[in-house]
Amino acid sequence: MNIMFRENAIKILANNEFDSLNTSMAQSIIEDFWNVDESDNVWYKLPDFLKNELKENDPPIKPDKNKYKELLLYGLSNKLEDGCNSFLELELTRIGIHEKIFGVEPNLISCECCGYRSLRHAEFEICEVCYWQNCGGNVVLAMSLNKKSLHSARLSFSQIDVSSEQYMSVVSNERFIKYVRGNL
Numbered sequence: 001m002n003i004m005f006r007e008n009a010i011k012i013l014a015n016n017e018f019d020s021l022n023t024s025m026a027q028s029i030i031e032d033f034w035n036v037d038e039s040d041n042v043w044y045k046l047p048d049f050l051k052n053e054l055k056e057n058d059p060p061i062k063p064d065k066n067k068y069k070e071l072l073l074y075g076l077s078n079k080l081e082d083g084c085n086s087f088l089e090l091e092l093t094r095i096g097i098h099e100k101i102f103g104v105e106p107n108l109i110s111c112e113c114c115g116y117r118s119l120r121h122a123e124f125e126i127c128e129v130c131y132w133q134n135c136g137g138n139v140v141l142a143m144s145l146n147k148k149s150l151h152s153a154r155l156s157f158s159q160i161d162v163s164s165e166q167y168m169s170v171v172s173n174e175r176f177i178k179y180v181r182g183n184l
């Protein structure tokens, strides 16, 4: 088995995902990343018309994905970057590429509810594994935002793999492969 660097794997996977994006998926990613600006490295790779649109306009409705390709590839890569190496390996095997992934895995923060290392900031960030909104240890705020206590969210996670029943329909099993389990 050959070795592939993470960066390369992410590039291949992002391009592959781009090819299968439909209009509504493209629109949702564009909306998520419409806040990029000069402080992001990707800004300098974007075409001028897109920089102008980002500054002046709201995100497009029913976008032509090819017109926004650079922004979409950035968004797709950004999401993949949180995945551990074995997750990238598995995603590559789905498209027929069998390589050992090499490179430093992301150093993410453990979610206070499920313990998976899924967070970049830990404040006001929703965990992709259990859907608990983390509040940096502020239990009162966490309780009001999540509409339940951390204790009861942890209990839910131990029973149904999400912090609250309402999220059972939106999650996929690959989240347990994408993130590494940390400490609670």
Ligand SMILES: [Zn+2]
Pocket (backbone or CB within 6 Å): 111, 112, 113, 114, 115, 116, 118, 127, 128, 129, 130, 131, 132
């Ligand atoms: Zn979590």
